[in-house]
Amino acid sequence: MKATTPYWMGWMAAACAAGLATVVAAEDATTAKEQFIPLLVYRTGPYAPNGTPWANGKLDYLKLINARDGGVNGVKLTYEECETEYKTDRGVECYERLKGKGPTGAALFDPQSTGITFALTERAPVDKIPLITVGYGRSESQDGDVFMWNFPLLGTYWTASDVLMQHIAKKEGGFDKLKGKKIALVFHDSPFGREPIPMLEEGARTRGFELIKIPVTPPGVEQKSVWLQVRQQHPDYVFLWGWGVMNSTALKEAQATAFPRDHMLGVWWSGAEPDVKDVGEGAKGYSALTIQYGAGLSKVHLDIFKYVHDKGQGTGPREEVGTVLYNRGMLIQMLSVEAIRRAQERFGKGKPMTGEQVRWALENLNLDQKRLDALGFGEMLKPVRTSCVDHVGASYARIQTWDGRQWVAGELYEANQQIITPMARSAAEAYAASKKITPRTPQDCRA
Amino acid sequence: MLYRENGQFKTSYSADQQLLPIAQDRWLMIALVASSFIAVPLIASDYTLRALIIPFLILAIAAIGLNILVGYCGQISLGSAGLMGVGAYVAFNLTLRVPQLNFLLVLLLSGAGAALVGIAFGTPSLRIKGLYLAVATLAAQFFLDWAFVRVRWFTADSPSGSVSTNPIELLGWTLDRPVDKYLLVLGLVCLLTLAAKNLTRSHIGRAWMATRDMDVAAEIIGVRPLTAKLSAFAVSSFYAGVAGALWGFVHLGSWEPAAFGLVMSLNVLFMIIIGGLGSMIGSFFGAAFIVVLPVLLNRLPAAVGIDLSTAMRSHLESMIFGGLIVLFLAIEPLGLARLWAIGKQKLRVWPFPH
């Protein structure tokens, strides 16, 4: 053991103090004609295999807009990534750090995690920055009268549950055939995994099937006992509601306990290449939802190759372009950019937009087929139209099946908003009551 | 030799026994406290307060708690985050079900609740030591993890398992600005640090240190292991509970059970290892280190001109943490606190080397 502290420790301490000074003193220079888009990502940790292609899709689209169009009406898009590791407290930290960047502050946030969305739902109205939660987040936030600042565009977990029930009803030959069947929900034990439960329990009540809930402790790397329970209960169908490594492990364990994979259905976060590539032939027959479009190349991808990857600016590997999660990231970024564009149409073309203005635009988004074709997303999306009370915009979902080597697209379904909207409204009203928020009325809603 | 500390003779017992017997230390402390209460709210930006200073203060409370257990009493505990969670959930349930209670009382009760749980899970320390005790505290951590997710009563039957809190109201004063929250937390930190410092100077503290150094000998001279160890667990858990309640209410605002997982326990342990076991100021240094390092890693490479991906930054953070822990344990096991003491000593004799 050393008797005295080494000399160089003093220099190290001085260096640390200097580093501290740069932290406190550093200020970022901003120019006037820039729109800042914060990017919360997780490229490390157990959810990285799924988080990385998503983040790459978003980044590549941003680079495309800057390279091909010179930004949105001349306003260049600037961005910064912040690592959250799918943890709520880090997500909140990243939010706090990035919300004020850029000449007008952050345009909008895509937390990439339901848990972080829950935490930010409290802060977004105070800081006046909208949250865009495509296909995740609070299911009741589709009700824009209460959740002014949340936008679960293109689908929520309740629309997903409804579509899954429609699909198995179709497979069985009608909703009446569901009576007496057993459906097991193998879910990630977190806010994300629990979201579909109210909808599925409602379905169990009205359609007569039995819902068995089997939680998986995050990150879900060991699921032997889960699948032993599944084997004991022998359900007719298993709904997989996982994220990250939980999905591939579930499929491997399903194979090891001989549960027929073609009776397994996953939510759109459990149906991507990282989940099944590892299992390969063992996952053959497994189906999952997609938010309208799964894997594949479309017109916009050609532009991405031309303007981004061919110029050496691609964020991830070239083979990743066109995979399920990459496409979803691209879609999310496209909706964000279109919202900024719509805001500019109303509040001043060629100027950077504030969070409030982007919020208005997200509520008045009207992407018809012509516009989607022009953007290169014509094959990927059906028209999206939001309103004050409807923050979802479109509730379609497609079933895709893994054939051992790739995803094969199947039928497109539309979720039954007749059931979902009233449920969302009552849940939203309960939230408003607990938080002492007054829901908006149609009069407040005019821009 | 910038200043002289000698020539300060004490003429009464109370003067001799005071916390800061040297006048320069007293002045420094007064200046520090005054500037914290007055200057910092004026100078610091909202971001600095919200993202750096408030978490630093709250984690310092947790670190003081764990330091009492590990540094002063020599027991090892990997369950501090679970106890923080207990504090947070008790506070949440109290504010939800008994809204009339004063928030300070809520904090006290959440600390007390955590203390009870801590005593329960600390009872094995009377039979087992060292590594095995670490395993026992891990059992507590995992059990609490499971309980918060599973037992719906804790989360008030929230379907998602995630809870959210309303802004704190204290004596008619709503704390929704970062400055208000900062002042509340700072006040609590001053109070709790004073209490902890005095506890460690009292007979209880001496019992703890005796147990840490040689528990067999301590028992022979009459220190009761039961009271020493369980009181250490109780006080440490109280601090963890209060820190957890503040973490949930002031810093996070809304949390899920995963927020108080094993990773946070390990973080608190690292804080006290790097900061210095068995020293109050070490807890603060360690907490500051843990809070500042990720921010540093964000700004420094960019300032120097190296472009790192977020993933690489995250990995670098892990590597630096791990490396520093080993470094500190090998070279300076008493941590940053010891470096600070050495620095002060060097200043005293400067320009002479010794």
Next chain:
Amino acid sequence: MKPAMQRPSIARLRRQWPVVLLAALLAAGLLAPLASGAATAGFFLEVMLGGLMAGVLYSLVALGFVLIYKASGVFNYAQGAMVLFAALATARMAEHVPLALAVVAALLLMIGFAWLVERLVLRPLVNQSGATLLMATLGISIFLEGFGQAVWGNDIYRIDLGLPKDPMIVGVHLFEGGVLVSREDLVAASVAAALVLMLSLFFQKTATGRALRAVADDHLAAQSIGIPLNRIWVIVWAVAGFVALVAGLVWGSKLGVQFSLSQVALKALPVAILGGLTSIPGAIVGGLIIGVGEKFADVFLGQALAHWFNLEGGGIEQWFAYVLVLGFLLVRPEGLFGERHIDRV
């Protein structure tokens, strides 16, 4: 009859009453599902077999703990990170070179790592307490996780050992529906058994093994008869690295190689302690007990709890093993086969 003095066997029983009670409780817990009808005999056997095999897999990792503790008195918290590191190295290198070559290269890497650890961590901390060394290995584990991922990436990587993935169903005539047995787990179990045999032989029959046992017994005495402590420590950590590599290959082929692999060590920790930190066969026995206990707790106890207290079932696995070990430690602190260490006051 001996009225004044009790018979020896009864006296022993009276001394060991906590162990006997615990064993009785466990046996009751095991048989309860069968007795109450919550499980058919076939399913009971499936859970039992599944638990046994999961346990063997845990003991693969626990062996690493035991080896290092046995020879140097250090509890190596970094064993999980070593498993991840070895698996990552193999998986990534196997993308470019044949698997066998990648395994050899990974082994060389682990030996290099062992040398570095001895030089940079163990030597400076040579006389410190167990708690300090534990915290040092904690630091190593964090460093290794970050370093491994920085060098090799964060995706899920594949190790293809050619193990059969589909299960086999046996005993269809005896039990309704047959009993499911996972072939992959069977292979893994045999690998673990072979490894244990090999290690036991190594410790008992070779000179190096004897030297390792001497160092484990008493550092100073071993040094005084000329056994080079530093070299022994490098050898021990290298052997632990080899065990980590095997564990990484098996677990990686089963679950895919990604970050969470290092969390397996948290499951193997109670196994090592239950078996006794200084006993290699103890790691296997501890693994079997914990594996069965965990699976039974998760499947049956979880459902029972869900039924009685209206909780959702499941998720008990993680803490059940620890609570089981905790109970055991209160009664018998050295584990099942560990050396008795008397420290009474």
